[in-house]
Amino acid sequence: MQWTINGQVREAEVDFRTSLLDLLREQFQLSGTKKGCNQGACGACTVLVDGERINACLALAVQYQGRTITTVEGLAENGTLHPVQAAFIEHDGFQCGYCTPGQLCSAVGMIGELERDHPSAVTADLAANGIEWNRDELRERMSGNLCRCGAYNGIADAIAAGLAKELGEELGEELDEELGEEIAR
Amino acid sequence: MNAFDYQQVADSEQAIEQAVRSRRAKYLGGGTNLVDLMRETVERPQALIDVTRLSRDIDETAEGGLIIGAAVTNSALAGDARVRSRYPVLARAILSGASAQIRNMATVGGNLLQRTRCAYFYDVAARCNKREPGAGCDALEGFHRYHAILGTSPSCIATHPSDMAVALAALDARIHLRGPEGERQLAITELHREPGERPDLETELQPEELIVAVELPPLPMAARSNYRKVRDRASYAFALVSVASMVELDGETIQDVRLALGGVGTKPWRALRVEAALRGQPATEATIAAAVDAELTEARPLPGNAFKVELARRTLIAELSRRIADARNGGEA
Numbered sequence: 001m002q003w004t005i006n007g008q009v010r011e012a013e014v015d016f017r018t019s020l021l022d023l024l025r026e027q028f029q030l031s032g033t034k035k036g037c038n039q040g041a042c043g044a045c046t047v048l049v050d051g052e053r054i055n056a057c058l059a060l061a062v063q064y065q066g067r068t069i070t071t072v073e074g075l076a077e078n079g080t081l082h083p084v085q086a087a088f089i090e091h092d093g094f095q096c097g098y099c100t101p102g103q104l105c106s107a108v109g110m111i112g113e114l115e116r117d118h119p120s121a122v123t124a125d126l127a128a129n130g131i132e133w134n135r136d137e138l139r140e141r142m143s144g145n146l147c148r149c150g151a152y153n154g155i156a157d158a159i160a161a162g163l164a165k166e167l168g169e170e171l172g173e174e175l176d177e178e179l180g181e182e183i184a185r
Numbered sequence: 186m187n188a189f190d191y192q193q194v195a196d197s198e199q200a201i202e203q204a205v206r207s208r209r210a211k212y213l214g215g216g217t218n219l220v221d222l223m224r225e226t227v228e229r230p231q232a233l234i235d236v237t238r239l240s241r242d243i244d245e246t247a248e249g250g251l252i253i254g255a256a257v258t259n260s261a262l263a264g265d266a267r268v269r270s271r272y273p274v275l276a277r278a279i280l281s282g283a284s285a286q287i288r289n290m291a292t293v294g295g296n297l298l299q300r301t302r303c304a305y306f307y308d309v310a311a312r313c314n315k316r317e318p319g320a321g322c323d324a325l326e327g328f329h330r331y332h333a334i335l336g337t338s339p340s341c342i343a344t345h346p347s348d349m350a351v352a353l354a355a356l357d358a359r360i361h362l363r364g365p366e367g368e369r370q371l372a373i374t375e376l377h378r379e380p381g382e383r384p385d386l387e388t389e390l391q392p393e394e395l396i397v398a399v400e401l402p403p404l405p406m407a408a409r410s411n412y413r414k415v416r417d418r419a420s421y422a423f424a425l426v427s428v429a430s431m432v433e434l435d436g437e438t439i440q441d442v443r444l445a446l447g448g449v450g451t452k453p454w455r456a457l458r459v460e461a462a463l464r465g466q467p468a469t470e471a472t473i474a475a476a477v478d479a480e481l482t483e484a485r486p487l488p489g490n491a492f493k494v495e496l497a498r499r500t501l502i503a504e505l506s507r508r509i510a511d512a513r514n515g516g517e518a
Contacts, residue, residue, distance in 0.1 A: 015188070016233075119280060126273050126277070127270040141285055
């Protein structure tokens with residue numbers, strides 16, 4: 001079996017029962033991706049497959065043969081942290097750090113969804129072009145990633161800042177203003 | 186997890202051939218429910234036939250509806266511009282279910298055939314008639330908050346967990362099936378069974394039969410449809426009560442109405458009694474309240490889920506009132 005993981009073609013022969021999560025951790029020693037609940041409830045195992053976020057614990061490795069997988073180890077480019085990673089440091093987006101790799105991959109996947117104008121459960125007008133971004137959208141879209149330390153405020157701030165950097169200045173100003181107001185309250 | 190064979194197939198014909206040839210095979214979609222159940226040994230297939238290479242297309246039908254391939258992901262369906270503008274109830278139902286990660290994995294066919302999240306079904310140490318026919322039901326004397334009040338039997342009170350299927354029930358979706366005997370279609374409301382004495386028999390699917398597509402008929406009033414989900418936390422939780430609704434007015438008369446309920450039924454629950462009591466009637470608070478009661482008198486609550494009768498009543502009344510107000514304005518939902 002063969003996968004492209006963080007830009008490298010990797011091969012292994014594994015039992016069909018092996019999850020993508022166990023493949024990454026046990027076969028390829030990519031232990032950045034965490035095993036939290038192992039039943040799709042916590043999001044600690046979130047990775048990107050062809051740019052889309054999934055729960056690696058519910059994925060059978062065999063089903064993802066030939067696909068392009070990005071883990072937290074593959075987010076930085078040429079030694080430079082992804083803007084979302086840098087923002088997590090700047091905004092204290094963690095306490096114990098166990099959920100962080102999943103939060104990071106999930107946030108990067110979410111930014112892709114925003115760029116594709118994908119709606120969420122709190123999007124007011126589904127038929128409209130362009131999503132109106134706010135804190136509710138961010139929290140709803142990240143609800144698949146739990147943090148048992150409860151570092152959610154820092155996580156949301158970090159993702160908003162990373163998002164602003166990724167999606168451009170205009171959006172950044174809108175988000176920052178709104179965040180500023182919320183923090184002031 | 187027990188050992189199994191795995192095979193990916195290119196189309197439904199290959200899938201069925203493979204299923205006929207295999208012993209105790211299961212079709213595998215996104216795996217978000219099946220892999221979890223296999224890990225708990227609730228499901229013990231000897232072979233998995235990966236059907237995620239089946240159609241991922243969403244196409245217009247000659248009648249003006251849409252036909253959705255069984256392997257379309259939940260995310261892709263909810264994000265489709267035609268679904269968002271013509272069937273918002275479906276997009277909203279899907280987006281209110283699970284998490285973004287799971288919606289990216291889960292398929293339309295798999296969503297319809299997912300199993301209940303009843304904790305006693307999941308716990309192989311508990312008694313469950315669905316998992317082991319005749320074993321008894323520990324849910325009846327257990328924690329009922331997430332269990333059904335409609336369509337229950339002395340054998341089973343498990344809810345059907347899908348939000349998407351509730352929207353499809355309201356939309357009168359047609360399920361396209363293919364099996365060794367050829368192709369056929371079922372109305373979505375005929376796909377799932379009430380538990381009766383055989384809660385292990387959950388659908389009308391025959392052995393090796395496969396969902397290949399879901400068809401949405403054209404339905405102009407669906408453009409003003411909505412899905413409202415009431416749950417224990419704001420996101421990423423199963424429904425306590427959910428309502429899919431749409432209304433067509435002719436002046437002040439309810440010309441047509443579609444309603445389906447989630448979180449309260451042993452199957453995606455089309456509220457036909459409410460619909461029948463409303464069709465052709467004046468759009469007044471009194472008619473709405475009486476119509477809603479016509480359905481909920483059928484409820485058989487237990488101590489832990491008796492609150493759902495009132496919650497369903499209020500949610501239905503609130504949603505119907507909103508749909509009627511929207512129809513009066515003739516505008517968007």
